[in-house]
């Protein structure tokens with residue numbers, strides 16, 4: 001088991017290295033384009049161009065350029081945005097990481113808990129009115145665009161009903177540091193958490209229900225009944241336990257993608273300056289160093305999330321431990 | 324009498340219409356007796372014993388008739404009461420050991436789970452018992468086997484674990500549904516030996532379902548032959564093998580016309596296939612495949628009669 005985990009860790013490093021090379025090549029070694037000109041931005045003076053060329057090593061072989069780039073991102077952290085007039089890229093990414101992590105982590109806790117309850121209740125009351133109601137609500141959650149839902153949430157909690165007893169606690173939009181103001185951190189994030197979680201509650205609740213119902217058809221459930229176990233024990237210890245494997249797969253993919261920037265819409269609606277927002281702005285300005293840094297960051301989170309999922313797999317499914 | 328089943332009927336509502344899977348099955352089982360239930364696939368062996376176990380969970384199923392266990396009626400018993408019997412007094416072994424165990428738990432845990440569901444014993448006491456049981460079903464290293472996951476055991480070993488689990492609460496009645504069908508022939512013999520040995524030790528009554536006449540001839544005290552949801556012949560093993568009466572039984576024994584001397588033990592292929600339960604003939608269900616059918620067979624279904632050795636066939640009744 002230790003060996004399996006170490007091997008997975010090695011694989012993870014290898015994949016990250018591969019991604020960094022590919023991203024680097026796409027951005028800086030595309031034939032016919034001058035990366036220095038792109039980094040320096042539109043209408044750059046020739047001195048700036050020359051400075052960029054020298055600092056990134058564009059007058060040297062590719063592998064030197066690659067090492068310089070990685071050095072700037074990971075070691076010295078002095079990668080600079082020229083479009084944004086000397087803005088340091090790495091600190092900007094570092095500042096936005098806690099915002100995105102807070103948003104996605106909280107939403108994930110919420111959606112995992114609620115969808116597990118919904119999945120279990122719906123599967124246990126299969127085909128009843130309660131099951132149908134829960135599944136219809138789930139579908140509704142899935143079909144509401146997050147941007148629209150966020151705007152509606154804001155309309156209700158920030159303006160229309162802000163003065164009513166129900167929403168007067170909601171602070172203005174924006175992010176508060178957990179270390180400075182834990183209560184403010186929590187309160188500002190409650191509405192974004194709910195908004196982001198609703199879509200996933202819909203998806204995960206339906207997926208878990210289907211997985212439990214499928215497990216309930218398995219032979220080992222019949223064995224469990226023949227053993228004289230209670231229906232509750234059969235559901236929780238046998239059907240749910242084996243259904244969580246599908247659930248975890250899905251979770252790893254979604255969590256990785258969200259942390260890597262796909263929470264963009266939620267971040268924008270709620271004025272949270274997270275990784276998604278940062279990437280989006282960088283793309284708008286064609287801010288190449290910033291894009292490079294955020295892409296590296298995003299891919300790393302996807303890779304880490306996948307590795308974590310694999311570890312959880314190994315814990316959940318003994319069949320994967322052997323090889 | 325441990326078990327007494329009278330006029331059991333099980334039907335399923337399906338998209339294509341009602342399916343009467345079990346149509347008036349009656350049988351008795353004495354203490355520590357082995358009843359062999361034989362018939363081709365689809366003849367209703369599994370469904371009739373699942374009904375006894377109260378394990379037909381299909382909401383489209385209707386169960387009628389009477390199933391008495393030690394004099395107590397099981398049909399219509401509240402689920403809680405039934406659950407107290409299941410795994411405790413009545414245990415079942417299923418056909419495919421590959422899928423019968425939950426893949427994510429250790430063997431020892433799964434057996435202990437059953438013991439603890441019925442006996443108020445501590446975890447460590449339950450585990451001690453598990454080790455004993457695994458030794459009893461001939462695990463070479465019972466202690467180590469307890470911490471194995473199902474996928475780490477061979478089919479034969481898994482079936483031994485399933486048998487150990489079934490015996491864990493000393494059931495008075497053990498139902499074995501084709502426990503060797505999914506296994507290698509070499510492994511089969513070992514499992515049959517084990518069932519015989521354990522029956523002698525635990526004094527459980529056994530219902531042994533199989534489609535293999537060879538297995539029946541080795542194991543059963545009495546035999547019940549099923550076809551299309553009905554019992555077509557019943558009798559002691561000796562009666563059935565030395566004097567098979569129903570044409571289907573004879574076909575199963577490969578003894579048409581009856582021969583003297585050595586009889587083949589394996590199930591030969593019978594020409595034709597069992598009828599669809601959706602379109603059963605008006606008369607004898609075996610009619611279309613019966614080499615000796617005649618007019619009366621078309622009009623109505625032959626009854627089994629009440630004798631100890633009885634066959635549901637007009638030819639037999641006439642003889």
Ligand SMILES: Nc1ncnc2c1ncn2[C@@H]1O[C@H](COP(=O)(O)OP(=O)(O)O)[C@@H](O)[C@H]1O
Pocket residue numbers: 335337342344362363364365366367368369370371381600
């Ligand atoms: N849940 C069900 N719904 C509809 N038909 C069923 C169901 N379960 C079993 N049957 C039918 O009942 C018949 C008897 O099946 P079974 O008892 O499994 O046969 P055997 O064990 O003798 O091979 C089969 O024709 C099967 O298709």
Ligand code: SF4
Pocket residue numbers: 569570571607608609610611613614615616617620625635636637638639
């Ligand atoms: S009743 Fe008729 S058709 Fe049926 S088994 Fe007997 S002889 Fe054959």
Ligand SMILES: [Mg+2]
Pocket residue numbers: 365368369370500
């Ligand atoms: Mg069967």
